[in-house]
Amino acid sequence: MTFEKILVTGAGGQIGSELVPFLSDVFGKDRVIPSDIRLSTADSRFVKLDVTDRAAVDLVVEKHKVDTVFHLAAILSASGEKNPELAYRVNISGLYNVFESALKNKVGLVMTPSSIGVFGPDTPKENVPIETITRPVTMYGITKLMAEYLGNYYHSRFGLNARGLRFPGLISYKTPPGGGTTDYSVEMIIEAVKGKNYACFLKEDSKLPMMYMPDALDSLLKLAEAEDSRLKHRTDFNITSFSVTPKQLETEIKRYYPSFEVTYHPDFRQAIADSWPGSLDASAAVQEWDFHPNFSLQATTMDMISNLRGKQISQTA
Ligand SMILES: NC(=O)c1ccc[n+]([C@@H]2O[C@H](COP(=O)([O-])OP(=O)(O)OC[C@H]3O[C@@H](n4cnc5c(N)ncnc54)[C@H](O)[C@@H]3O)[C@@H](O)[C@H]2O)c1
Incomplete structure (x- = not known):
């Protein structure tokens, strides 16, 4: 049971x-x-x-x-x-x-x-x-x-x-991430919604699955x-939904916040990111238990921003 x-x-x-x-x-x-x-x-x-x-x-x-x-x-x-x-x-x-x-x-x-x-x-x-x-x-x-x-x-x-x-x-807005190497993705969206710029701790071309x-x-x-x-x-x-670099996420966020700026200052977490793959084969999850993600990078960014703002949004660019 x-x-x-x-x-x-x-x-x-x-x-x-x-x-x-x-x-x-x-x-x-x-x-x-x-x-x-x-x-x-x-x-x-x-x-x-x-x-x-x-x-x-x-x-x-x-x-x-x-x-x-x-x-x-x-x-x-x-x-x-x-x-x-x-x-x-x-x-x-x-x-x-x-x-x-x-x-x-x-x-x-x-x-x-x-x-x-x-x-x-x-x-x-x-x-x-x-x-x-x-x-x-x-x-x-x-x-x-x-x-x-x-x-x-x-x-x-x-x-x-x-x-x-x-x-x-994992990208989410309800509880801050607990000290992972992909935390930048959540932090970047949150800072943009606050109207601030963001200093990213990974290089702009560090591609990781999300x-x-x-x-x-x-x-x-x-x-x-x-x-x-x-x-x-x-x-x-x-399992994986999409792969993204910090620069690609910045570009996506700029569709809603055109003046948003990100600077890149890699720290010790860059070495961790460098040791991980950029994309994964999730076919076993699809075959064995019908894994099927629904949110693309675009849908994720829009939903994150929408929820952080507490209301529906429309793109400005
Ligand atoms: N968040 C991600 O991006 C991510 C990615 C890959 C895997 N995971 C895995 O998912 C699981 C959950 O991750 P998360 O992101 O929620 O982590 P988190 O750091 O946000 O939360 C972990 C929780 O464990 C608690 N904890 C720490 N030590 C404890 C102890 N001794 N006894 C009981 N609780 C303790 C902490 O207080 C915290 O609330 C972990 O196994 C993690 O490895 C998470």
């Missing part, structure tokens, strides 16, 4: 803050238990949970009779390079605790988002398939790759229904609900 009691870890983050209302709409509010190491006062359902505390994870899973986990608690790429030890602890020990608790409590499904961070400088740059050279050079990428292998191991060895997909950079949050949420649900018999992969599906 799944989706009767759904635990979301890291629920206060960029994805969790939107996944919780999304799952609540689909399955009912009383079936969703948001949790995070940071307590949210806005939602009375929130449970304070540090995933690195095994006993605490067990307690929450047992107490709420959890049958499904969306495990989002993590330290992202740029934050992970600032504190690799914390990234290891949260991304590996935290995941291990969730898998062990899930096994012990016969949890029916554990969703573990992965990332394009699993790729590295030796990975081909374009239309990258799932099975390719993956030699990540960040602690984040190393933990994400290990998480994919751990999920496959728990499935093949113990029958745990672990599933995951490699998110590209996705708008509604497509990310839809993808998580589709994979979670996919027929097990259709899945040839489990924890490492590539």
Whole structure:
């Protein structure tokens, strides 16, 4: 049985803050238990949970009779390079605790988002398939790759229904991104809407795969609900909506804000971006669980600006 009691870890983050209302709409509010190491006062359902505390994870899973986990608690790429030890602890020990608790409590499904961070400088740059050279050079990428292998191991060895997909950079406006290398995309749109210019921390031609949050949420649900018999992969599906450079995003934003200016000052995050591919092959997700993104770069930019302004907009150029 799944989706009767759904635990979301890291629920206060960029994805969790939107996944919780999304799952609540689909399955009912009383079936969703948001949790995070940071307590949210806005939602009375929130449970304070540090995933690195095994006993605490067990307690929450047992107490709420959890049958499904969306495990989002993590330290992202740029934050992970600032504190690799914390990234290891949260991304590996935290995941291990969730898998062990899930096994012990016969949890029916554990969703573990992965990332394009699993790729590295030796990975081909374009239309990258799932099975390719993956030699990540960040602690984040190393933990994400290990998480994919751990999920496959728990499935093949113990029958745990672990599933995951490699998110590209995610664009959203409700909660600020949590220290990733693609955060520039969100920041650039927000600054333009505020009427400010933007200093970008990546080079103008750094092409990376991206996705708008509604497509990310839809993808998580589709994979979670996919027929097990259709899945040839489990924890490492590539997904992507579009690929974009900072300059292309700037150009798109200028359709609404013609005087918007971006200057480019690459910092340590440039090396991370350089180690990731520019585009992905998402055909396995299409074949195995009908992945179908709806938002292009143009639609994403328009919807972001529209929501940030709080009203519908029309293009000025
Ligand atoms: N946002 C993206 O662009 C992106 C891209 C690829 C993959 N992902 C993956 O999606 C998942 C969620 O990412 P996100 O963008 O929401 O991240 P985020 O940084 O916005 O949120 C992560 C949340 O985890 C919480 N957290 C940190 N340590 C914790 C701990 N010890 N116990 C419990 N909670 C803890 C944080 O408080 C935060 O609310 C992660 O696995 C991430 O690797 C995200």
